[in-house]
Amino acid sequence: MEKIPHDVSVGGFYLSPILVSGLLGVLAALLTARLLDRFRLSRYFANPPVVIISLSVIYSVFFGVVFVGI
Amino acid sequence: MVKIQSEKALQLSRNAKESFKLATALVSVYAIAMGFNWEKPFWAGFAVIVCSQANLGQSLNRAILWILGTLFALLGGWFIVALFPQDRWLFMIALSLWVASCVYFLQRSRYQYFWITCGYVILLLWDATGGDLSISYEEGILRVQESLLGIVVYGLIAVLVWPNCSRGELDKVSTELLEKQRLFAESCFNRIQKQEKVEVRPDKRVELLKTDTRLRTAIDDASSDSYEIWECRKQWNHFGYRAEAVTQSLLKLEESLALSSELGVSKYLSGVSEYIEDVQHRFAQVKLAISGGELADTAGERNVQGDVEKIKELSTFQTAALAITRRSLNDLEVETRSLIDSANDIRRMGRSYLNFSDEGGAYWLGLLMPDPDRLGNVVRVLVGIWIAYLAYLFVPGMIGGLLVVLLITVIAIIASVSPQIRLFETCIYTILVCLMSAPLYFFVMPKLQGFYSLGLMIFVWTFIVCYFANRAFGAQSMIRTLVLIFPQIIFNFNDYQTYSFVVYTNYIFVLAIIFCILAVSRNIPFTSHPERNFKKNVNRLLNSSACLILQGDIPEAKRHSMLYRLYILYHINVVFIAYKCILYWMDGIDKSRIKGMSRYQMDRVISLLMLIANQVKILYRIDKSKMNFVAPKRMLREAFIWRCLAGKILFYLSGKKREVHIDSLRRGYRRIFHRANVDVNELMEMGGYSEKSREGVSNFLYFLGVTHCINNYLAELFHLSESLDWERFCEERFL
Incomplete structure (x- = not known):
């Protein structure tokens, strides 16, 4: 299901695929972090900021490869 | 219109x-x-x-x-x-x-x-x-x-x-501080006269301390943008230090009155009414000198003395509470006198600041002392x-x-x-x-x-x-x-x-x-999570307080070693800066999302810690050699055991378990009050022998008063900390 790399058009503005997947990745990481906080799972991580960064990278790659195409 | x-x-x-x-x-x-x-x-x-x-x-x-x-x-x-x-x-x-x-x-x-x-x-x-x-x-x-x-x-x-320009701000803050000090003193004096119980008011104390800090900043700022202030910056700086000393004396007075106000202080101390009138007049004079530009009336020395015959009727705790109140009143008298001189110095370019050469000492000590938080940031x-x-x-x-x-x-x-x-x-x-x-x-x-x-x-x-x-x-x-x-x-x-x-x-x-x-x-070498650092600073303060309390019985020979002096300076520095460090991290805590304790409990912990830190500072300054001169061996032994128990409890509260069984600690903790209850009547008799023995008795009673204060604060902190979930409070969060 890999997509062909292409710019994403938002209302006539062409955005690079890496920007879109990066943005989606950060939003997904923030949502996950919020959920982990909600269920008190964040206490199991030694360095939460690094976890957010890592989650952002993982999600960005995932969205990039599966949905956007990078 | x-x-x-x-x-x-x-x-x-x-x-x-x-x-x-x-x-x-x-x-x-x-x-x-x-x-x-x-x-x-x-x-x-x-x-x-x-x-x-x-x-x-x-x-x-x-x-x-x-x-x-x-x-x-x-x-x-x-x-x-x-x-x-x-x-x-x-x-x-x-x-x-x-x-x-x-x-x-x-x-x-x-x-x-x-x-x-x-x-x-x-x-x-x-x-x-x-x-x-x-x-x-x-x-x-x-x-x-x-x-x-x-x-x-x-x-x-x-x-x-x-x-x-900051000149206006300086005038405003200095008048505001003097007015707050006057009101604070007035409320304490009213309670003394009406024999009502004085309760420590954390909000008023914090307000006073914050205004003090604002005054220091305003002096620095106004020295840069106002030529008038620049010309007499040394006098203004001296005024800032003296105002800070008056604030500290007022805080100590309130703490001591919390123990003794119900006794009827004026019954046992002579000349309290005249003292109150005089100190109130001094506050009014300083305010006039700062805001009105007139010279304040120079104040004469005044010393509140205890009525020995009447005091003999009191219990040990009451005598100790009275001793600490008397000392606080006399300290306030000395500080307000210096404040008047410093205010007059500003008007006539005086140089009374030359008599206080150690005013910047705490600053240099703090600048050079090793501090884990600062090293962490490096x-x-x-x-x-x-x-x-x-x-x-x-x-x-x-x-x-x-x-x-x-x-x-x-x-x-x-x-x-x-x-x-x-x-x-x-x-x-x-x-x-x-x-x-x-x-x-x-x-x-x-x-x-x-x-x-x-x-x-x-x-x-x-x-x-x-x-x-x-x-x-x-x-x-x-x-x-x-x-x-x-x-x-x-x-x-x-x-x-x-x-x-x-x-x-x-x-x-x-x-x-x-x-x-x-x-x-930011998470190396340790986390910069505000809650964790808040707790870390609380532990550090309790640990240093314990060390300072315990060091009262260190042999004389050991005290002269360089390492020992550095060790003590480190702990003194921690106790001195504790207030700033704890409030500093508290600012970073999101008050709407505190876990493991309520906002009120957190404020209470901070207020108790500040009270303990104040009393430990006083305890450290008490001249032990004078105390040892009069106190019999039995009393000194009681004092030694008290130090050990108080130190143990402080270590326990600071998170250092040190192989202490909690039940034995609780038993010891109940005993701690009885330990201080030594018979002081024979000591009071000794007070009349010579000037040296009078000072010794006064110091020992002061020591008992301070231990009494520390006992009360420790008791409250002990109970409070049992109802707090520090682990939950310090939990890491992502956002």
């Missing part, structure tokens, strides 16, 4: 005026720098943004420290280059040592901005020369020249356009710099290159002064403002015809960003500085303007990389 209203509506707010001044200064420096065809006019703009502060005094202070810091960093940079011209690693290690010492000193220094500038200017020059291990003379001079331009332009605008800055530098060396084509190293140093150094700031929030706001600058950079700037239109754009942009940043975060916040600086880096105004989408996106990525590296470095 309508006219007045319309006039008021036309008046600009202080925020709008300050934003206008900053925008005008920025446009002017760019016009001058670009007019002279200087490279990197951004440096002048940078100086303007950093110098723009809440008032004229602060701005001028920063300007002076900025230029001194730049010169010092230049010399340091050339020295390091001269030492290690050919070795990249030695050069970098020397640079790291330089930055580390700057970061270490800046955290407790009065001249923070000097150290901040010293720390990063050296990297800025290194970056400007492409990191080729040479800091060129020309680059250095250009940097000084442009910084001076920024400082002079902003200084002139700040002085000439709507000057916001490590954070160094880790950030080294990650960025190694990435620059070993990651091929790294975005930003040396700029990342430089910006990480700047942000990490600023963050080390305010580690409670939320990095994520700062990052989001900075990126948001950079994104907002995109339409200007891509669509407006290329169409501008000349400097007039460019100047208009700079003015409007700066005014809007500054106005909203001031409103949202305050004039001195780090976010405000960053949201003003980063777009300037992106715009990069110069005579040969280029526009590139790649450059713009690179800057955004650079910003993201910087915050990622900072996120990693």
